[in-house]
Each structure stands twice: as structure tokens, then as C-alpha cells.
Amino acid sequence: MARPYSRSLALQRRIVGWAGHRVIRTYLHFKVDDGSAEQLVTLFRHHRILETSVAQQGCHSAELTLSRDGRRAIVTATWEDPEAYARWTGRPDRAILADEISDLLTVPINSSTKGSQYRIAHMALPALHNPLKQEDLRHE
Numbered sequence: 336m337a338r339p340y341s342r343s344l345a346l347q348r349r350i351v352g353w354a355g356h357r358v359i360r361t362y363l364h365f366k367v368d369d370g371s372a373e374q375l376v377t378l379f380r381h382h383r384i385l386e387t388s389v390a391q392q393g394c395h396s397a398e399l400t401l402s403r404d405g406r407r408a409i410v411t412a413t414w415e416d417p418e419a420y421a422r423w424t425g426r427p428d429r430a431i432l433a434d435e436i437s438d439l440l441t442v443p444i445n446s447s448t449k450g451s452q453y454r455i456a457h458m459a460l461p462a463l464h465n466p467l468k469q470e471d472l473r474h475e
Contacts, residue, residue, distance in 0.1 A: 357416040358395075363450030365408040371439040372405035378435055388412060393419025410450065417452060424449050 367375055376399060379385060385397040393415040400409050414420040430446035437443035 358455045359414050359417055359420060359452045360455055361410075361412050361414065361420055361450035361452050363410040363448070365410070365436070365444070366441040367401075367406055367408050368439055368441055369406070372401050372408065375399075375408055375436070375439045376401070378439065382432060382435075384432065385410075385412075388423055391419070391423055394423065412450075413455065420449075420452065 365375070379399050385399060388394045388397045389412075395413040395415065397410070397412040400411065402408070412420075414423075433444050433446050433448060437445075
């Protein structure tokens with residue numbers, strides 16, 4: 336009996352298909368001024384930086400994380416390929432945003448600052464609604 340095709344299964348199939356392809360995760364590290372971590376989060380929310388990145392074709396996810404002491408932040412994102420990330424980092428509005436972000440950092444950034452890139456070689460996700468089984472993958 337065929338199982339109903341769910342959104343979670345479709346997502347899992349797409350992500351499982353990433354392994355061995357060109358999908359990357361980027362890491363952009365910030366050293367944050369004392370007491371400025373929440374201001375950094377507010378700036379990202381106000382300018383909808385993460386929301387704008389995931390709305391761009393080729394961006395699958397984006398996160399801003401803070402260290403427990405608030406002195407470091409990392410922006411991570413997954414991209415369909417390095418070219419998608421290059422389109423993001425080539426945006427003309429980055430200079431203005433870089434200046435505003437730099438006001439909250441101990442080490443300033445500029446419009447040409449880019450995160451380090453890592454190819455996603457293997458990934459596992461929990462089953463959302465339907466467990467993913469090998470037989471599901473054979474019927475692609």
C-alpha cells in the first residue's frame with residue numbers, strides 16, 4: 336500500500352538528495368562589543384536580514400546564534416550552491432548593513448566580508464511526520 340505523500344517526506348527527500356552535491360553551509364563570525372549582543376539581534380530583526388536571505392532563491396535556512404556570554408555571534412546559512420551565496424554577498428545594500436553591524440562589533444566588517452564555506456557532505460534529520468525509509472528513496 337502506498338503511503339500518502341506528505342510535505343515532510345518531500346522535504347526529507349530533497350535534503351537527503353543534498354549529500355554529495357554542491358549545497359554549502361556558510362559561517363560568518365562576529366566579535367561583539369560588551370553588552371551589544373541583543374542590539375545585534377534587534378538590528379538583524381529590524382532589517383529582516385535573515386528573512387531576506389531565505390527569500391532569495393538558493394537559500395534554504397539562515398540563523399543568528401549568540402555565545403552564552405554574548406561576546407561572539409555566528410551567522411550560519413545553507414545555500415543551494417556557492418553561486419547562490421555569491422549572489423547574496425554581491426548585493427549592493429551590504430555596505431550600509433555592514434556599517435550598522437560594525438558599530439556593534441569589536442572587529443568591524445565591510446561589504447566584502449564573507450563567511451567561510453563548507454560543503455554539506457552528509458546530513459540527518461528527524462522524521463517530521465512520516466519516518467523516511469530506504470524504500471521511499473528507491474521510488475524517486
